[in-house]
Amino acid sequence: MLLEEQRKLVIETAQKASLEKLVPLTFGNFSLRDEKTGYVCITPSGMPYGLLVPEDIVVMDVNGNIIEGGRKPSIETPLHTSIYRKRPDVFGIVHTHSTFLTAWSCLEEGMPCITSEAASLAGGNLRTAPFAIQGTEELAEVTSEALGNDKAVLMANHGAIFVGSTIVKAYEVGAILEESAKVAYLAYTLGKPNRISEQIMKALEKTTEENYGQDK
Numbered sequence: 001m002l003l004e005e006q007r008k009l010v011i012e013t014a015q016k017a018s019l020e021k022l023v024p025l026t027f028g029n030f031s032l033r034d035e036k037t038g039y040v041c042i043t044p045s046g047m048p049y050g051l052l053v054p055e056d057i058v059v060m061d062v063n064g065n066i067i068e069g070g071r072k073p074s075i076e077t078p079l080h081t082s083i084y085r086k087r088p089d090v091f092g093i094v095h096t097h098s099t100f101l102t103a104w105s106c107l108e109e110g111m112p113c114i115t116s117e118a119a120s121l122a123g124g125n126l127r128t129a130p131f132a133i134q135g136t137e138e139l140a141e142v143t144s145e146a147l148g149n150d151k152a153v154l155m156a157n158h159g160a161i162f163v164g165s166t167i168v169k170a171y172e173v174g175a176i177l178e179e180s181a182k183v184a185y186l187a188y189t190l191g192k193p194n195r196i197s198e199q200i201m202k203a204l205e206k207t208t209e210e211n212y213g214q215d216k
């Protein structure tokens, strides 16, 4: 089997997201790009995450041509492959429908960055990509366009998507931003929270990238 370890990592990430309630039922989708072959391993369409085995993960090239796998891949495959084609720095993608980020995705202006952890991991305010029907080329186009060079973008009235240099990093951005979305909801309910300035956001992101965690 091609890329067995990578397939297992995709399953682990999807199951973690499901346990953390970042995706309801079989919604959301998860993929990684293998550095050596350039192939993408993506979750199948509409299968319960808890039951997935490596054979269920579909291996394809960045144009969506299936290399190995008997399952129908995620309907958001065009979204994942279009991001991989546009972003050579991205090796992992996580798409969730988590509650608080999805609530913010219903606002055209997106989610303001008011927590230092959102700034540290995601680099600032979250934009909302224009609405498009799920699984369409149009959704792939407008979402990858709105993502630009960022680590995350909201998808109008739908959810959010996160990218990273690994699928683990993409997942962490999604998990932290969901917490920040909850805090932002509470803070705006309490009153008028202070916004973090653009300059401070960039400084927080830089210091986290450079100083946080153990030296490699």
Ligand SMILES: [Zn+2]
Pocket (backbone or CB within 6 Å): 027, 028, 095, 096, 097, 134, 158, 159
């Ligand atoms: Zn979705």
